[in-house]
Amino acid sequence: xxxxxxxxxxxxxxxxxxxxxxxxxxxxxxxxxxxxxxxxxxxxxxxxxxxxxxxxxxxxxxxxxxxxxxxxxxxxxxxxxxxxxxxxxxxxxxxxxxxxxxxxxxxxxxxxxxxxxxxxxxxxxxxxxxxxxxxxxxxxxxxxxxxxxxxxxxxxxxxxxxxxxxxxxxxxxxxx
Amino acid sequence: xxxxxxxxxxxxxxxxxxxxxxxxxxxxxxxxxxxxxxxxxxxxxxxxxxxxxxxxxxxxxxxxxxxxxxxxxxxxxxxxxxxxxxxxxxxxxxxxxxxxxxxxxxxxxxxxxxxxxxxxxxxxxxxxxxxxxxxxxxxxxxxxxxxxxxxxxxxxxxxxxxxxxxxxxxxxxxxx
Numbered sequence: 052x053x054x055x056x057x058x059x060x061x062x063x064x065x066x067x068x069x070x071x072x073x074x075x076x077x078x079x080x081x082x083x084x085x086x087x088x089x090x091x092x093x094x095x096x097x098x099x100x101x102x103x104x105x106x107x108x109x110x111x112x113x114x115x116x117x118x119x120x121x122x123x124x125x126x127x128x129x130x131x132x133x134x135x136x137x138x139x140x141x142x143x144x145x146x147x148x149x150x151x152x153x154x155x156x157x158x159x160x161x162x163x164x165x166x167x168x169x170x171x172x173x174x175x176x177x178x179x180x181x182x183x184x185x186x187x188x189x190x191x192x193x194x195x196x197x198x199x200x201x202x203x204x205x206x207x208x209x210x211x212x213x214x215x216x217x218x219x220x221x222x223x224x225x226x227x
Numbered sequence: 228x229x230x231x232x233x234x235x236x237x238x239x240x241x242x243x244x245x246x247x248x249x250x251x252x253x254x255x256x257x258x259x260x261x262x263x264x265x266x267x268x269x270x271x272x273x274x275x276x277x278x279x280x281x282x283x284x285x286x287x288x289x290x291x292x293x294x295x296x297x298x299x300x301x302x303x304x305x306x307x308x309x310x311x312x313x314x315x316x317x318x319x320x321x322x323x324x325x326x327x328x329x330x331x332x333x334x335x336x337x338x339x340x341x342x343x344x345x346x347x348x349x350x351x352x353x354x355x356x357x358x359x360x361x362x363x364x365x366x367x368x369x370x371x372x373x374x375x376x377x378x379x380x381x382x383x384x385x386x387x388x389x390x391x392x393x394x395x396x397x398x399x400x401x402x403x
């Protein structure tokens with residue numbers, strides 16, 4: 052199948068207003084994961100939700116401008132409502148206890164058998180500068196932009212081993 | 228850990244302009260998957276990319292307004308550049324041949340062992356109306372809004388078995 056995009060076909064009006072809000076993955080230790088996604092990748096922790104009955108906590112992260120951070124609600128309900136209304140949120144679920152369980156084998160990244168999920172992708176304004184900074188911060192690369200068959204993009208790992216693609220303005224030119 | 232969001236902590240200025248662009252998962256049959264995400268969930272196919280050397284095709288989907296569809300570039304490079312610059316894109320990767328391989332076991336959804344990835348989430352303006360429509364269209368539910376311990380949200384499955392959470396205005400009130 053090599054169907055080309057058809058931008059003229061309008062979606063069902065009953066889907067009007069649908070928002071692709073978030074993607075969820077499980078993390079072993081939220082302190083380590085939150086440090087990575089905020090300090091290293093520059094996301095903001097938008098909201099937190101403890102579900103005590105099922106012994107887990109969700110952490111919601113996303114990119115937020117200075118204006119958005121300054122205008123963020125101070126109460127949890129307001130934070131959740133605002134966060135659920137926006138796009139490109141990363142939900143990290145922490146099942147309590149994994150961080151201190153020596154027998155916990157870790158989570159599966161989806162890129163070895165059994166395969167399924169692949170990665171998230173961050174687009175950065177300057178891929179070379181971003182990769183130099185990530186190296187300086189000790190981040191694990193599985194592919195640097197000048198390695199492999201697809202130039203102009205990198206793959207790094209988050210603390211749980213999930214893959215993150217990093218692309219930049221030159222990525223489209225390096226494809227194909 | 229019950230750390231509350233700190234909206235005042237500014238991210239590293241070197242991460243300014245970073246965009247959380249997409250999430251990738253593998254699909255067995257792109258015709259079936261694209262039909263589901265466009266006709267059923269109302270997304271638009273924003274761009275398509277064949278990587279012949281590695282025998283796969285990426286399909287990029289997202290919600291697009293009538294104005295965005297009307298203003299979309301007609302050439303593939305323009306479509307890719309515009310798509311990589313936006314948020315909340317779903318990348319579906321099709322490794323050629325799986326759709327006609329009777330021995331292909333299917334992809335792993337991440338919610339049974341080995342666990343990892345969980346789901347994507349769509350926020351809809353009217354959860355009851357959306358769920359009634361999805362039922363009418365024959366979509367598989369793993370949880371309806373009034374079932375289970377967490378009210379006001381649903382879980383459905385896409386054609387490959389990946390979970391999709393569906394939330395609405397009443398979701399925050401039903402949490403906790």
